[in-house]
Each structure stands twice: as C-alpha cells, then as structure tokens.
Amino acid sequence: MEATIALGGNPNSGKTTLFNELTGARQHVGNYPGVTVEKKEGIYIQNEYHMRIVDLPGTYSLTAYSVEEVVARDFLVNEKPEVIINIVDASNLERNLYLTLQFLERGIPMCVALNMIDVAKSRGIKIDEKRLSKLLGVPVIPIIARNGYGKHDLMLAAADLSVEKKQMTPLQISYGDDLDRTFIEMEKEIRANDFLTGTYPARWTALKYMENDELILSKGQKQNSEVAAKLENMVKNVSVHLQETVDTYPEAMIADYRYGYISSIIKQGIIRKKGDEQNRLYTSDKIDRVLTNRFMGPLIMLLVLLVLYQFVFTYSEVPVGWVESFFGWLGHLASENLADGLLRSLVVSGIIDGVGGVLGFAPLIMFMFFGISLLEDSGYLARVAFMLDRIFMIFGLHGSSVMAYIISGGIAGGCAVPGVMATRTLRSPRERLATLLTAPFMNCGAKLPIFALLIAAFFSESKGTLMFFFTLISWGGALIVAKFLRLTVIRGAPTPFVMELPPYRLPTFKGLVIHTWERTWQYVKKAGTVILGISIIIWAMMTFPTLPDSKVQDFERKQEALRGAAPSAIVLEFESADKGAELSAEAQKLKERLKVIHSKKAETALRYSIAGRIGTALEKITQFAGFDWRTNIALLGGFAAKEVVVSTLGTAYSLGEVDPEESESLSETLANSPAWSPLVAFSLIIFIMFYAPCFATVVCIVKEAGTWKWGVFSMGFNTLLAFTLATLIFQAGSLLGY
Amino acid sequence: MARLMMRNMDDNQSGTISAVKVSGELGRRIRDMGLVPGTDIRVQGRAPLYDPVALRVRGFTLTLRNNEAEHIEVEVC
Known part of the structure; x- marks a missing residue:
C-alpha cells in the first residue's frame, strides 16, 4: 500500500527530528515551486506499507501571511495527502493545539503525534492522551522523536487512517453568536453557487473570508466575483457590528474562540500538573539567567x-587543503599529459582551477x-x-x-x-x-x-x-x-x-549530520553545473581571441635571438638541467631573460583578449576612480574569485605567475609605478570591498533569493556603488593634493 | 488592578491580557502565539539593550519588540 503523508506542526515541536527518525538517509531536499522554502520528502517502510512522507514547513497557523504557511496550505490543497501527522509538543500543548484545530477545520484525516512526553514528564506534566484523542476525534499517539519511541504505533495509526479512506467531517467550532449566524448565511451562499467547493470545505472558505485571507479573497474574485462581493459584504457588516458593540475584529474574535475551545478541552482533565506552572523555573530559564544576562x-x-x-x-x-591539493594534483596531471595549447589551457585554467576553486x-x-x-x-x-x-x-x-x-x-x-x-x-x-x-x-x-x-x-x-x-x-x-x-x-x-x-x-x-550533509551536497551539485559553465566563460574571456600568429612569432624570434646570442654550452646546460637544479650564473641569466619575454607575451595576450579589451575600453570611465586598464582586467578576473585579482595584476604587469600569498615583487612594482599612489590604492581597496560579489556568491544569492533578478541586481548595484565611492575618494583626494 | 500597556511593564511583573489592539499581520502573529484577552502572562526580562521583551505565556517563552508590545493592554495585579 502506498500513501502520501504530510508532517505538520509548530517550529521547535521536533518535526524535523521525527522526519529524520522516520526517513533516515532516504530523504530528498528540494524547493517548493517558485519559493525558497525547502521541501523535504522521504520514504518510510513498515510491513507492507510504503509511505511517502513530506515535511511541511513549521508554522504556528494556517493564514496567508508567511510563505511557510502558504506553502503548507497549498500542499494540502494541491497534493491531497491521504493523512496529516500533526506533531505536537506535549510540554507546550495549548499553543500547539492552535494549529491542530486549524487542521481539523480543514477536514483532512489526521493523527496527532504527542511529542516530547519525556520532557513534559520531567516538568511534572502528565497528559491523558486517550481522553485528548476522544475530545479531538483523532488518534493521539505519544512519542519521543529523539529516540524513536512510539514511531511504529504512530505510523500504524497513520496507515490505518489512509486505508480506511474515511471522509473526515471538518471540525465546527462556535465563534460566538454574531459570527456563527453569519457563517451559516455564508455557507448557504457558498454551497448554492458551488463557490470554491471543489477545493475547500464551505465552512473553511467562510472562515478564511472572515479572517480576511488575501489569497482566498483573490481566488474567490476570480471564480465568481458576484458571490465574492456578496460574501465580502457579509463580512463587512458583521465586522462593523463587532467593532461597534465589542470593539474587536472578526479575526481577533476567531483567535479568541479558538483558544477558548482549546482551554475547554484542556480543562477536562487532559493535563495534570505538579506545582505552579506559571512561576516555575525550568532548567532552561536558569540557563537563560546567565546566557541572556545584561552583562x-x-x-x-x-x-x-x-x-x-x-x-x-x-x-x-x-x-580545504586536501581539496586544494587534490585539484592541484589533477591540474598537474593534466598539464603533463596534454599538449601545450588551448585544450590544456581550457582543462587546467578553465575547468580544474574554476571548479577546484569553488569546491574548495x-x-x-x-x-x-x-x-x-x-x-x-x-x-x-x-x-x-x-x-x-x-x-x-x-x-x-x-x-x-x-x-x-x-x-x-x-x-x-x-x-x-x-x-x-x-x-x-x-x-x-x-x-x-x-x-x-x-x-x-x-x-x-x-x-x-x-x-x-x-x-x-x-x-x-x-x-x-x-x-x-x-x-x-x-x-x-x-x-x-x-x-x-x-x-x-x-x-x-x-x-x-x-x-x-x-x-x-x-x-x-543524526540531525546535525543529515542537515550538514544535504546543504553541502546542494552546493557541490551547483559547483558541477552552473559554476562550471560560468568558469569556462570567464576562462574564454581571458583567453580569446588569442594573439595573431605574427605576434606570437615575434616573441618566438626574440627568444630564439637570445638563445642564439648565448654560448651554446650555456644553452645546453639550461635546457638539460632538471627542474630546480642549481644553474651557473650565465645560464641563470639566460633563464631570467627568457622568462621576461615569456611574461611580456602573457601580458600582451591578456590585453588582446576580450577581457583585456573590455578593461582597456573601460579605462575611459575608470580613470575617474584612478584605475588603469591593468587594474580593470584584474577586477574583471576578480569576478571569478577575488584571489584572481592579485595573480591577474601580476600577469598584466608582466611578472608572470604571482602567488597571492607571496607577492613582494608585485608590491614593489606597484609602489614604483607612476600610475599608482596611496590614493589609488585606497580607492581600489574601497572598490574591491563593495563591487560585484564573485560568481560563486552570485549563484548562491540567486538560489537563496529565489530569482535571477537579485543576482543581477547585486552585480549591477554593488559595482555602481563601489565605483561611486572609489571615484569620490579619488577625486576628493586628488583635489586635496594626495 | 491597573491597566497598562505591556511595553511599560516591569521585569517579573505578571498580569492578564485585556486587549490586543492591532489588526493585520502583527495582530495575527501576536494572537497565533496565544496572546489573546484573558491570557496570563509574566514579563520574564528584557534583552541587554532593553528591547525586545521576553514573556512567559502558556508555559513557553515568547519575545517581541517593545513597539509590538505597545499594542497589548494588560491588567496587572
């Protein structure tokens, strides 16, 4: 037998603990369509039952104010779970039952998981669950989610409910004479016109109208604006009446009566307490006396x-070191086994460096x-x-x-x-x-x-x-x-x-491990897809178009000329020497000179690339902040990862590879360059602090904010802000003569 | 017996809510958490900067900002 079971309850009621206990590693985390609320589902198997369990977001109520509440409600409507398991904190019964009542009013088969009975017991609270079950009209099963106590009984009760397929009659609570009378009229109107009855029980719709629930109001408008207007009018009348007579709103009245109903249940011997509940100091309060103490x-x-x-x-x-050295090793392996050229550059600088940096x-x-x-x-x-x-x-x-x-x-x-x-x-x-x-x-x-x-x-x-x-x-x-x-x-x-x-x-x-693992896995999946794509694009921008052959030949000729000018013994020594081997002074000199040309070539190639051209073109604007084209390219590279700024600056200044951690040579070059001054440096620091986040962050912003809009916004807005600040600093500083 | 706004209550002072004078989202949240007329509450303390305020209500601890507590009228003993 298969069934979908929704797990609903207050935040902090132990819902996620129960979910983890039931599904263990057999769970899957996704998102509810269109929102950033997590949707967790998993499978629970017991005997012949095969149950799909969906963890609804934790809510205190079923109104339309928070995304969590809307998502929980929509799930019940759209996916029609066979059963709701409502998890309730036994040590905090009154407030937890507030949501329970709303589930009951919705009329979906339900059983209550009375959680943390051990905590309740230690607080001197004893709950008569049989009596509670009778009064609520649904099974109530005591459990301890932390250690799995009672979970088999709970799931058996849930399975029974789903097999019975009994139609639950929605709970009807009295909301006082004024409201009750209006409800009867409204329900008549709703039934007569089949108004939203396909989706909601008539009384539920009436209730939501009374609560002024925006989502239901707009749904009603769409279905039948005439009936909707009539219902809205009824609500308006009773609401005016309530304000005149008792100075309150219908929604306040509804909350009052719900809590009143809960009190009436609890007073029938459900809870037996030892000691004075209100003034009792729990361990938790004692800890708080220290941890939230004013000083x-x-x-x-x-x-x-x-x-x-x-x-x-x-x-x-x-x-992190392991991951880095693994990718370093992988890069090295690729360098050794691939011929020098575009493919090697793509694999090493584009894919391995990009994904490795992000997986780090x-x-x-x-x-x-x-x-x-x-x-x-x-x-x-x-x-x-x-x-x-x-x-x-x-x-x-x-x-x-x-x-x-x-x-x-x-x-x-x-x-x-x-x-x-x-x-x-x-x-x-x-x-x-x-x-x-x-x-x-x-x-x-x-x-x-x-x-x-x-x-x-x-x-x-x-x-x-x-x-x-x-x-x-x-x-x-x-x-x-x-x-x-x-x-x-x-x-x-x-x-x-x-x-x-x-x-x-x-x-x-268990909870900590599951939680940590699923978040990390989500990120790793992103690194393998979106982030890999972007990192290849950035690589291409800094590589293409490649230098024309004539230019490359120029550099090669220069290198050849150097080799030709040197005595052949030195060239031989230089070429046959192992990596890291001590060279004679002459050979060392040759090596340095060749390196200078190599670096010069890298600089020229960088400037020739798309990124280089963008950087050069932007100089017209960025000069107001004091940045030249070299800085611009480095900043463009910084979008890949901020570390890249240092190494790109190195390439742009013909210094070859610069290790961000050991950048003395670059630091000297900058200090001696006429294009730089302390003012430029300060302006640049402020710019880097505030400009577009690196793309790994942007991808996370998009994921967390739920739309591309905010990712694009953060790139555009931040860069504009950073540029404005840097320009202000540079211009003001220049005026002041720094 | 005196009525005052929850905002002005002292630490450790107890009372019974007599009215919640706010509608909309804030009103709904306050009521959802069980702060309805007739409920006994006790001010448990305030954050180091004297805002928000922590209450003991229905056996659990609830915090709300002073400007939110302003809408709740309490009959103090």
Whole structure:
C-alpha cells in the first residue's frame, strides 16, 4: 500500500527530528515551486506499507501571511495527502493545539503525534492522551522523536487512517453568536453557487473570508466575483457590528474562540500538573539567567561567535587543503599529459582551477552548517537574535542577521558563499533579503591578500590598524546599504519579531549530520553545473581571441635571438638541467631573460583578449576612480574569485605567475609605478570591498533569493556603488593634493 | 488592578491580557502565539539593550519588540 503523508506542526515541536527518525538517509531536499522554502520528502517502510512522507514547513497557523504557511496550505490543497501527522509538543500543548484545530477545520484525516512526553514528564506534566484523542476525534499517539519511541504505533495509526479512506467531517467550532449566524448565511451562499467547493470545505472558505485571507479573497474574485462581493459584504457588516458593540475584529474574535475551545478541552482533565506552572523555573530559564544576562550575555555571545568563527575557518583548513591539493594534483596531471595549447589551457585554467576553486569552499560550508545547526538546534541562535535585535532593527534587519555577516567576513577572513547560505535561519523575508544582499560587503578571506598587497606597497607602517579600519568600513557600509535597500527596493514594514525562545535542547547528532550533509551536497551539485559553465566563460574571456600568429612569432624570434646570442654550452646546460637544479650564473641569466619575454607575451595576450579589451575600453570611465586598464582586467578576473585579482595584476604587469600569498615583487612594482599612489590604492581597496560579489556568491544569492533578478541586481548595484565611492575618494583626494 | 500597556511593564511583573489592539499581520502573529484577552502572562526580562521583551505565556517563552508590545493592554495585579 502506498500513501502520501504530510508532517505538520509548530517550529521547535521536533518535526524535523521525527522526519529524520522516520526517513533516515532516504530523504530528498528540494524547493517548493517558485519559493525558497525547502521541501523535504522521504520514504518510510513498515510491513507492507510504503509511505511517502513530506515535511511541511513549521508554522504556528494556517493564514496567508508567511510563505511557510502558504506553502503548507497549498500542499494540502494541491497534493491531497491521504493523512496529516500533526506533531505536537506535549510540554507546550495549548499553543500547539492552535494549529491542530486549524487542521481539523480543514477536514483532512489526521493523527496527532504527542511529542516530547519525556520532557513534559520531567516538568511534572502528565497528559491523558486517550481522553485528548476522544475530545479531538483523532488518534493521539505519544512519542519521543529523539529516540524513536512510539514511531511504529504512530505510523500504524497513520496507515490505518489512509486505508480506511474515511471522509473526515471538518471540525465546527462556535465563534460566538454574531459570527456563527453569519457563517451559516455564508455557507448557504457558498454551497448554492458551488463557490470554491471543489477545493475547500464551505465552512473553511467562510472562515478564511472572515479572517480576511488575501489569497482566498483573490481566488474567490476570480471564480465568481458576484458571490465574492456578496460574501465580502457579509463580512463587512458583521465586522462593523463587532467593532461597534465589542470593539474587536472578526479575526481577533476567531483567535479568541479558538483558544477558548482549546482551554475547554484542556480543562477536562487532559493535563495534570505538579506545582505552579506559571512561576516555575525550568532548567532552561536558569540557563537563560546567565546566557541572556545584561552583562554576561553579550560577552558570552561574543565568545560563542568567535569560537564558531574559529571552528568554521580554522578547523576547515585541513580538509580545504586536501581539496586544494587534490585539484592541484589533477591540474598537474593534466598539464603533463596534454599538449601545450588551448585544450590544456581550457582543462587546467578553465575547468580544474574554476571548479577546484569553488569546491574548495565545500568543507567550509560543511563546517559552517554544522556550527550553525548546532547553535540553531540547541536554541542558542534565537537568544542571539533576541540580544542583538535592537541594533539590527535600526537598519531594517533582524537580530539573526549577525550570523550571515560574521560568516561572510564580519571578522575579517570569512566567506560570502556560506554567509549568504547562513541567512536561511532568518524567517523574515524582507530582512533576510536585505541581509543576503549586503553580506558580500564583508571582507572575505579572498579580499584580504589584495588588501595585504596594497597595504604593503603603500601604507606599510600600520597594517593591523588599517585592517581593523577596513573591517569597520565594511560593517558600516553593509548596515547603511541595508537600511537604504529597506527604504527603497525592499521597502515594507518590519516583519513582526514575535518569536519563541525555545527551551535549550541537546541537538541530536543524526540531525546535525543529515542537515550538514544535504546543504553541502546542494552546493557541490551547483559547483558541477552552473559554476562550471560560468568558469569556462570567464576562462574564454581571458583567453580569446588569442594573439595573431605574427605576434606570437615575434616573441618566438626574440627568444630564439637570445638563445642564439648565448654560448651554446650555456644553452645546453639550461635546457638539460632538471627542474630546480642549481644553474651557473650565465645560464641563470639566460633563464631570467627568457622568462621576461615569456611574461611580456602573457601580458600582451591578456590585453588582446576580450577581457583585456573590455578593461582597456573601460579605462575611459575608470580613470575617474584612478584605475588603469591593468587594474580593470584584474577586477574583471576578480569576478571569478577575488584571489584572481592579485595573480591577474601580476600577469598584466608582466611578472608572470604571482602567488597571492607571496607577492613582494608585485608590491614593489606597484609602489614604483607612476600610475599608482596611496590614493589609488585606497580607492581600489574601497572598490574591491563593495563591487560585484564573485560568481560563486552570485549563484548562491540567486538560489537563496529565489530569482535571477537579485543576482543581477547585486552585480549591477554593488559595482555602481563601489565605483561611486572609489571615484569620490579619488577625486576628493586628488583635489586635496594626495 | 491597573491597566497598562505591556511595553511599560516591569521585569517579573505578571498580569492578564485585556486587549490586543492591532489588526493585520502583527495582530495575527501576536494572537497565533496565544496572546489573546484573558491570557496570563509574566514579563520574564528584557534583552541587554532593553528591547525586545521576553514573556512567559502558556508555559513557553515568547519575545517581541517593545513597539509590538505597545499594542497589548494588560491588567496587572
């Protein structure tokens, strides 16, 4: 027997834990069509039952205010699951039942999984599940999702329901005389006209009209505007009446009566409590006395964030090193086995370097998600949001925005790729978008070598102070831009903060591993497809068109001439010497000279390529910010990955291959070049801080924001902003005589 | 018995909600979390910068910003 089963419940009710416990590794993560909400589904097999389990997003209600709620509702309508398993936190029964009632009103066969009965017990709460089952009219099965207790009984109950195929009569709650009377009239109207009855029970439609549910209202308009107008009018009348008589709104009245109904159930001996519930201090509250303490709280938070940062960026160095050396080895292998030419260049510089560079992030992402899942699942992340919200609110963000900023390089040296992905913990859509668009302004690890190079060349005195200063600039810039975005393109009232501080819990290792693995895998899949494509395009731009034969021959002739001029013994020594072998002074000199010509050729080829031509053409504009064509090409290359800026500058200055970590020669060249000055360097640093994120980040922005629009926006807007700032700095500085 | 807005309540002060004077998304969220008239609440504390505020309600802890708590009227004991 096969059946689709939807898993619904409040956030923090243990829904994901149950889902992991049921499906284990047999799960698949995708997205609901058109939105960025994750859709997890998996298979559960028990006896002859083969059940497809879909994890609905965690919600407190079934209104149309958040994407999560809309997605959960649409799923019930479109995919018509046979059964809903409603997971309910036994230690927090009243509020959890609020969603349960709404499921019951919807009239889909359901069973309730009463989770965390162990926690409830330890709090002195005992629940009479048989009685609760009788009062709700659906099976109630006590479980402990963390260790799988009760899951077989639960699934058996769900399977029975799906076999019976019994039509559930939707629950009818009384909402008070005024509303009830209107409901009866509305239902009559709805039934008489078959108004949306194909999709929703009549009373549900009436309820949603009363709740002023925008999605249902617009659906109604489309189906039959006449009936819709009639219904809207009925709602208006009763709503005016309610405001005149009791000063309240229908939707408030509905919530009141729902909670009233829950109280009436609970009062019938469902819960037996020991002690005074309201004033009891749980372990969790005791921990909070320290962790959210006015003085200790922020200090501990700083420490936790520092440790997280250390964990993500220091401990991941080893596996990142493995990935890098693997791709280094692969590149080497390809170089040795392919003939010198375009194919080798494509395979080594385009494919292996490109994908290798991007896959090098994978261990980073793995560590980041492990760390963040740990903080999220334990409940600490909600405290961080609680403590920091006051500051971030000023800039139109949310307390949780801090995570994305820090991971992106808020403490210098992060990475925007995992940073942008870290915004998933944010449930407020506008705040989340503003955060992920501004997080790339932070100084990621790839920008640091460029800054180090420029600082060494022009401001050698005060490296530490300047780095700190640049970190402050990027924070300030990110926050101000966030505010700007929230006032313009992402305008809108702040999403209500109203948030639960869940009790502290020990995360399950299984959950952490599954969570971390699926996120990393998603990223790796992207690296193999989109990112590979873009990296080939960038390679082509920096390679084609290749130098015409006549030019190549010019360089070859020069090299030949050098060889010809040298004594033949020296040439022989040079050519037969092993790599790294000590050469005589003469041979060394020849080698250097040949290298100069080789580098000159690389420079000419780069300038001749599409990227080179774009860079040269842009000089007309970028001169206002103080950048010449060499810098322009390097910045174009920086779109592939910011590290590339240093090595491309090296090529453009005919220095051959420049290792970003050891760039003394380049630093000297820049310091001595007449085109450069401390002012140009400063202008360039600001530009690099704010211009288009690297394409790996852009791909993540597109994925997280759900549309290409925001990826394109971040490239265009950021570059424009960076250019404006750099120009202002350069022009003002020039005027002041720097 | 005095009525005051939740925003102005002290830490550890308890009371019963008498009205939630806001509609729309904020009103809906507040009510969804169980803050409806007649509910007992206790102010558990405030964040280091005195905003948001943490409440104990129906056995769990809820936080909301001061400007959101402004819409909730509480009868304090």
